[in-house]
Amino acid sequence: MGILPLRLPAGTTPQSLALTVVDRVGITLDPSRLEPRGPVRVAIHRASGRVEAFEATAAIETSLEVETLAKGGLMPLILDRATRAEAANLTAE
Structure with missing residues (x-):
């Protein structure tokens, strides 16, 4: 429902990321470049100021999922x- 699911890189688990409530997770991705199983740059901004970055994989499999995410x-x-569809019907009349 508008949430981009990600597959973590091999050897990375939610536990190994050790996220805390004050950490911020950001992704860098041009929405027009989103594609099934495409790369997604992820950065974890720690409370200490340290930033940990890695590349995840978009856990989407179809162009319909891409379109759904692009629309929000x-x-x-x-x-x-x-x-x-309604606009097309009005112009066809």
Whole structure:
């Protein structure tokens, strides 16, 4: 529902990341470049100021999942498709 699932690199686990409530996780990804099983740059900003970066893999498998994420989730995708269909019907009349 608008959340990009990621596969961590081999040898990296949620436990080994040792995230705390004050850590911030950021991703660097141009949405137009999102693709199934594509690379995603991840940075963990620790409270100490240290930044740990690694490359994860987008855990998406289809172009529909890419489109859903690009629209911000399932509901925005459905609304976008419905409004486009309605606009097409109005111009066809």
